[in-house]
Amino acid sequence: xxxxxxxxxxxxxxxxxxxxxxxxxxxxxxxxxxxxxxxxxxxxxxxxxxxxxxxxxxxxxxxxxxxxxxxxxxxxxxxxxxxxxxxxxxxxxxxxxxxxxxxxxxxxxxxxxxxxxxxxxxxxxxxxxxxxxxxxxxxxxxxxxxxxxxxxxxxxxxxxxxxxxxxxxxxxxxxxxxxxxxxxxxxxxxxxxxxxxxxxxxxxxxxxxxxxxxxxxxxxxxxxxxxxxxxxxxxxxxxxxxxxxxxxxxxxxxxxxxxxxxxxxxxxxxxxxxxxxxxxxxxxxxxxxxxxxxxxxxxxxxxxxxxxxxxxxxxxxxxxxxxxxxxxxxxxxxxxxxxxxxxxxxxxxxxxxxxxxxxxxxxx
Numbered sequence: 001x002x003x004x005x006x007x008x009x010x011x012x013x014x015x016x017x018x019x020x021x022x023x024x025x026x027x028x029x030x031x032x033x034x035x036x037x038x039x040x041x042x043x044x045x046x047x048x049x050x051x052x053x054x055x056x057x058x059x060x061x062x063x064x065x066x067x068x069x070x071x072x073x074x075x076x077x078x079x080x081x082x083x084x085x086x087x088x089x090x091x092x093x094x095x096x097x098x099x100x101x102x103x104x105x106x107x108x109x110x111x112x113x114x115x116x117x118x119x120x121x122x123x124x125x126x127x128x129x130x131x132x133x134x135x136x137x138x139x140x141x142x143x144x145x146x147x148x149x150x151x152x153x154x155x156x157x158x159x160x161x162x163x164x165x166x167x168x169x170x171x172x173x174x175x176x177x178x179x180x181x182x183x184x185x186x187x188x189x190x191x192x193x194x195x196x197x198x199x200x201x202x203x204x205x206x207x208x209x210x211x212x213x214x215x216x217x218x219x220x221x222x223x224x225x226x227x228x229x230x231x232x233x234x235x236x237x238x239x240x241x242x243x244x245x246x247x248x249x250x251x252x253x254x255x256x257x258x259x260x261x262x263x264x265x266x267x268x269x270x271x272x273x274x275x276x277x278x279x280x281x282x283x284x285x286x287x288x289x290x291x292x293x294x295x296x297x298x299x300x301x302x303x304x305x306x307x308x309x310x311x312x313x314x315x316x317x318x319x320x321x322x323x324x325x326x327x328x329x330x331x332x333x334x335x336x337x338x339x340x341x342x343x344x345x346x347x348x349x350x351x352x353x354x355x356x357x358x359x360x361x362x363x364x
Contacts, residue, residue, distance in 0.1 A: 056277025064265035137170030143269035144168035213272030254281035
C-alpha cells in the first residue's frame with residue numbers, strides 16, 4: 001500500500017487552489033502595475049505640459065496687462081496735449097511718472113524732435129529726433145524693446161549694476177485735422193519689469209525667460225541662462241510660433257517648457273517679446289511615488305483578503321474532498337470505514353453516497 005501511495009502526486013487540490021489564486025493575483029497585480037505606471041507617467045506628463053502652458057500664458061498676459069495700463073495712460077495724456085498749456089501738461093506727466101520707480105521719464109517733442117515738456121523738466125529743449133521712440137512714434141503707436149539709457153544716463157541716478165535700461169512707449173500727437181504735430185514718449189524702467197517677472201515666477205512656481213526680437217534672453221528668473229544651442233525651446237523662441245517641449249537642460253534635469261510667441265494685450269503695440277516658461281519635470285514625482293506605493297499596499301491588502309477567502313473556501317469545499325479521498329483509499333484496502341457524509345455540494349454528496357454503497361457491498 002505504501003508503494004502505491006508513493007506514486008501519488010505531491011500536489012494536492014488545496015495546494016493547487018492556493019497556487020492558482022496566488023498566480024492570478026500576481027498576474028493581475030503585475031498587469032495593473034504596468035498599466036498604472038504607463039498611465040500615471042502619461043497623466044503626469046500631460047499635467048506638467050498643461051501646467052507650464054497655463055502658467056507661462058498667465059505670466060505673459062499679466063505682464064502685458066500691466067504695461068497696457070501705462071499705454072492707456074499714455075493715450076489719455078496724448079489726448080490732452082493739444083488742449084492743455086505747458087504747466088498743466090507737465091503736471092499730468094509728473095503725476096503719471098509717480099515716484100519714478102516704474103516710469104522714469106515722460107516727454108513731449110514737437111515735429112522737429114525738440115522736447116517741449118517733460119516730467120521734472122528733464123531733457124526740455126534737447127533734440128531727440130534721432131531716438132527710435134521719436135522716429136517710430138511719428139509714424140504711429142510704438143513699443144520699443146529694452147535699451148540702455150542714452151540722454152538720461154547722467155540725469156537720473158541709478159543703483160543698477162548695468163546702468164539704466166528702458167523700454168519705450170510712444171504715440172503721435174495729432175491735431176483735429178489729423179496732422180501730426182509731435183510725439184509723446186514714455187521710458188519705462190526695465191528694472192521694474194525684471195522684478196515684476198521674478199515675482200510672477202515665484203507666485204506661479206515656474207522659471208521664466210523673456211526673449212527679445214532677436215531671440216536673445218533679456219530677462220531670466222533662473223540662476224543660469226543656457227544658449228539656444230543647448231536648449232531646443234530657446235531655438236523655438238526665434239520664429240514667431242508657439243512651442244512646447246520636454247527636454248534635458250544643461251543642468252542635467254528634465255524640464256517641461258512652453259513658449260508664448262507674443263507678449264501682448266488688447267491694443268498694446270508689440271515689443272517683439274516672447275516668453276518661455278520652464279517647469280521642473282520632477283515637480284509631481286512625489287505624487288507619482290505616493291501613487292505607486294499606494295498601489296503596492298493595495299496589492300498586498302488584496303492578496304491578504306483573497307488569501308483569507310481562499311482559506312475559507314479550502315476548508316469548506318476542498319478539505320471534505322480530501323476526507324472522502326482518504327475514506328475511499330481505506331475502503332479500497334478492505335478496512336471497515338464508513339465514509340463521511342459530506343453534502344456541501346452535489347459532487348460531495350454523490351461521492352459520499354457512492355462510497356457508502358461500496359462499503360455496504362463489501363460487507364455483504
